[in-house]
Every structure is written in C-alpha cells, then in structure tokens.
Amino acid sequence: MNFQNSILLASVLLSMIGVSCNTQEIKTNDKKPNVIIILADDAGYADFGFMGCSDLETPNIDRLAKDGIIFTDAHVSATVCSPSRAGLLTGRYQQRFGHECNIPPHDLGMDTTEVSIASAMKQQGYQTACFGKWHLGKQEEYHPNQRGFDEFFGFLEGSRSYFPNKKYDEPGNPHEIQHNGEHVDFTGYLTDVLGDKAIEYIDKQKDNPFFIYLSFNAVHTPMQATKEDLKRYDGHARQDLAAMTWAMDRAIGKLVNKLKKEKIYENTLIFFLSDNGGAHSNQSSCLPLKGWKGNKFEGGHRVPFVMSWPQELKGGQKYHSLTSALDIYATAYELAGGKESPGKKLDGTNLIPFVKGENKKAPHEQLFWRKGGMAATREGDWKLIRLDNYGCRLYNVSNDLGETKDLQNEEKFQMNKMKQSLENWESNLMNPLWTEDKYWNEVTFEIHKALMENRTSTVHSPADLDKKKYK
Numbered sequence: 055m056n057f058q059n060s061i062l063l064a065s066v067l068l069s070m071i072g073v074s075c076n077t078q079e080i081k082t083n084d085k086k087p088n089v090i091i092i093l094a095d096d097a098g099y100a101d102f103g104f105m106g107c108s109d110l111e112t113p114n115i116d117r118l119a120k121d122g123i124i125f126t127d128a129h130v131s132a133t134v135c136s137p138s139r140a141g142l143l144t145g146r147y148q149q150r151f152g153h154e155c156n157i158p159p160h161d162l163g164m165d166t167t168e169v170s171i172a173s174a175m176k177q178q179g180y181q182t183a184c185f186g187k188w189h190l191g192k193q194e195e196y197h198p199n200q201r202g203f204d205e206f207f208g209f210l211e212g213s214r215s216y217f218p219n220k221k222y223d224e225p226g227n228p229h230e231i232q233h234n235g236e237h238v239d240f241t242g243y244l245t246d247v248l249g250d251k252a253i254e255y256i257d258k259q260k261d262n263p264f265f266i267y268l269s270f271n272a273v274h275t276p277m278q279a280t281k282e283d284l285k286r287y288d289g290h291a292r293q294d295l296a297a298m299t300w301a302m303d304r305a306i307g308k309l310v311n312k313l314k315k316e317k318i319y320e321n322t323l324i325f326f327l328s329d330n331g332g333a334h335s336n337q338s339s340c341l342p343l344k345g346w347k348g349n350k351f352e353g354g355h356r357v358p359f360v361m362s363w364p365q366e367l368k369g370g371q372k373y374h375s376l377t378s379a380l381d382i383y384a385t386a387y388e389l390a391g392g393k394e395s396p397g398k399k400l401d402g403t404n405l406i407p408f409v410k411g412e413n414k415k416a417p418h419e420q421l422f423w424r425k426g427g428m429a430a431t432r433e434g435d436w437k438l439i440r441l442d443n444y445g446c447r448l449y450n451v452s453n454d455l456g457e458t459k460d461l462q463n464e465e466k467f468q469m470n471k472m473k474q475s476l477e478n479w480e481s482n483l484m485n486p487l488w489t490e491d492k493y494w495n496e497v498t499f500e501i502h503k504a505l506m507e508n509r510t511s512t513v514h515s516p517a518d519l520d521k522k523k524y525k
C-alpha cells in the first residue's frame with residue numbers, strides 16, 4: 055500500500071470511530087495561537103471565586119481559571135495603574151525608562167523608544183487591538199495606534215464614568231470614548247460595550263492570529279453599575295463592587311463563548327490578571343494579604359493571575375513559584391515565533407517551560423518594586439520593604455503571608471543581602487520622568503509607616519492629612 059492510500063485508509067478508519075481528520079482542523083491547530091490579555095483594574099486578590107471569594111460571583115472567570123493555570127505568587131511590577139501597564143506592555147521594569155510614578159503629565163507618556171508587546175506581535179504577523187483604558191499618555195505620539203495597536207476603542211485617561219457622561223464625552227477630552235482617535239458616542243454600560251467590541255473584533259479577525267489587550271476600567275472607581283446588576287445584589291454588603299464584578303464576568307463569559315463558537319478557544323492563550331492590588335476606595339479585599347493598591351505589601355502587587363491555553367497546557371493546575379506580569383510579553387512573543395527581544399532586553403521570561411515542568415526553577419529568583427521613596431524586593435519567600443527616611447522591614451511570606459513579623463534583627467545576613475540586591479537593581483534605573491503629588495506622597499508614606507508598625511492607618515487621602523494638620 056502506498057503512502058497516500060495509507061493516509062486515506064487511516065482517515066476512513068478514524069471517521070468510522072468518530073474522529074474527525076479533516077485538513078481544515080489540522081491547519082487550525084498548527085496556527086500561531088491567538089493571545090488575549092484581560093486586565094482588570096484595581097481588583098482585589100481575594101475577589102474572585104477561583105481565589106476563594108464567596109460573596110462575589112465570577113462563574114465565567116472561574117471556568118477560565120479551571121481550564122488554565124492559577125498562579126498563586128504572581129506580581130505586577132507596580133502597585134498603581136500607569137506604571138503597572140507600562141511594565142506589562144513593555145515586558146520591562148518601567149523604572150528603566152522613568153515611568154515610575156502614576157498619571158503621566160499631559161505632555162508625557164510611555165517612552166516611545168520602548169517596543170510595546172503590540173508592536174512585537176505585529177512584527178510576528180498578528181492583528182492587534184486594544185479595548186478600554188490606556189493611561190499611558192494622552193499626546194499623539196503615545197496613542198495606542200502609535201504603539202503597535204491597529205485598533206483602539208477606549209479612552210486615554212486612567213478612569214471615567216461607566217455611562218455616557220457630559221463632563222467626559224466631549225470630543226477631544228482624554229476621557230472620551232474614541233475609536234482610533236475619532237470621537238464615539240457610546241450607549242449602555244462601558245464594561246459590556248468593551249466586551250462587545252472585543253467580540254466584534256474576534257469576528258473580523260478569527261481567521262488570522264490576533265493579539266487583544268482588553269483593558270477593563272472595572273472595577274476602578276467611580277462605583278457604577280447597571281440597575282439590573284445592582285438589583286441582583288440588593289442588600290449585599292459590597293453591592294456596587296459585586297455588581298461591577300458580575301458585569302465584568304459577564305463580558306468575559308461572552309468573549310470566551312465567542313472563541314468557543316469559532317472553535318479557536320483551544321488555541322488562544324488567555325491571561326487574566328489585575329493591574330494592581332484592590333484599592334482602598336472600591337470595597338475590594340486582598341485578604342489574607344496585607345496592604346492594598348499603592349503600597350509595597352503583598353496586597354499592593356500580588357494579583358489574581360490566570361494563564362489558559364487548552365490546546366497545550368493542562369488545565370486545573372496551580373503554579374506557586376514567583377512570577378511576574380512582565381513575563382506575559384516574553385511568553386506571547388515567543389509563542390508568536392519571536393526569538394530575540396524585538397527591542398531592549400526584556401525583564402520577563404517565557405512561562406511555558408515552567409508550567410510544563412520542563413524548567414524546574416522559578417521564573418524569577420527575585421522581583422523588585424519602587425515608586426518614589428517606597429521600594430521592595432522579593433527573593434524566594436523573603437520580602438524586604440524599604441521606606442526612605444524611615445527604615446526597612448524583612449518578612450518571610452512562607453509562614454507570614456500577612457507580613458507582620460519583622461525578622462531584620464534575626465536575619466541580618468538576609469536583610470543586608472536583599473538591601474544590596476535592591477540597590478544593585480536601582481543602579482540600572484533612571485530617575486523618574488515625573489513624580490507624584492507631594493500630598494499623595496505623604497499619604498503613601500504615612501500608610502507604609504502604619505503598616506510597617508502593624509497599626510491601622512488613619513490616613514487615606516490628602517484630606518485626612520489636612521485634618522491632622524489643623525488639629
């Protein structure tokens with residue numbers, strides 16, 4: 055029997071036992087995987103079913119987590135929105151290019167000499183789109199369309215109303231909803247709209263490898279939800295957050311269903327994570343972690359983090375080693391066929407060999423954080439926090455996840471080693487290109503001091519500072 059006849063016979067036999075063997079499907083599976091990053095905003099570490107939450111409902115995100123791998127010790131590179139996104143989209147510590155602080159001033163944004171993940175994916179033949187919050191600069195040169203995204207539907211600022219709002223929705227206002235620079239009058243609830251736009255895009259691009267950055271502003275303030283979703287949680291202790299989370303989960307569920315309907319879910323690499331810890335102002339919970347958005351305790355930077363790629367990665371797993379959102383770039387780019395970094399040296403690493411068990415080490419031996427006078431580093435389970443003009447704390451999160459027991463006197467060697475490695479890392483950074491409001495800096499300092507002393511902070515905003523001063 056010649057080769058062709060063998061194939062034919064094999065196909066006939068396979069079809070007889072119900073296994074489809076058409077070339078179309080083989081082709082689909084050989085295709086480069088689509089990549090989708092789903093980013094939540096200010097969502098708490100503990101606020102998803104798959105993270106153990108019992109009062110907020112996230113059935114669709116939980117299903118995604120079940121199909122994929124849950125990373126229990128994954129971190130973003132900053133504890134506030136803009137620098138965290140700069141790290142995520144460049145795969146590099148954002149302090150390397152001065153993007154250390156939040157809210158770029160009007161004329162600045164993410165360094166244009168950095169090659170964004172979207173540009174990198176485009177180089178590999180991907181269609182690229184960003185939906186939602188940008189927060190990486192408002193000037194033309196920082197616009198998503200200039201940073202590798204073929205399509206942008208969303209807003210340039212850091213937050214906005216979830217409903218049409220006269221204050222924001224003026225053409226030219228950086229909060230306006232726009233499509234590739236053109237003003238859009240949207241209707242409905244923004245979380246639903248962003249999800250639907252991503253689905254429309256998938257419908258257009260389903261036959262091409264695509265890269266989507268779906269950057270929800272949920273569950274950032276203002277706390278706004280639809281009447282129907284609020285009604286569902288009538289009497290709930292965290293009614294607004296529960297409703298907003300439910301809406302985000304609904305949008306993600308619809309997106310996943312679309313991928314399944316088009317039979318591309320299996321070969322789509324999906325990341326789900328939050329851009330920083332739960333905020334103090336949005337009813338979120340980071341328990342059992344200490345701290346929240348904006349500070350260097352685990353609650354500020356350890357985030358819910360899922361990676362799903364059913365075709366290649368066994369679902370239902372948990373991965374416990376130190377991982378970073380900086381790894382998303384390297385992972386996506388290598389799967390797309392990229393070899394060397396398309397720009398400067400990446401700080402992240404391809405996660406696939408680690409989760410497949412081919413590499414037994416941790417993706418990172420160390421991670422680092424710094425914003426202004428507050429810095430931190432993790433080395434394995436050790437955690438060092440350094441507050442300028444105050445001092446340091448050393449914790450071991452393996453048996454003290456809540457970071458309450460300072461070990462700096464007992465573990466002098468470890469303490470000095472980590473202080474030194476933090477300084478070594480800092481020697482490769484540049485000074486921040488912009489700084490934060492001096493009152494907010496003082497607020498953050500006071501919060502760190504209180505948490506380092508295991509006290510409850512009485513200061514949460516500049517208004518609290520003023521009150522103290524006037525006492």
Ligand code: CA
Pocket residue numbers: 095096134135274329330
């Ligand atoms: Ca955020």
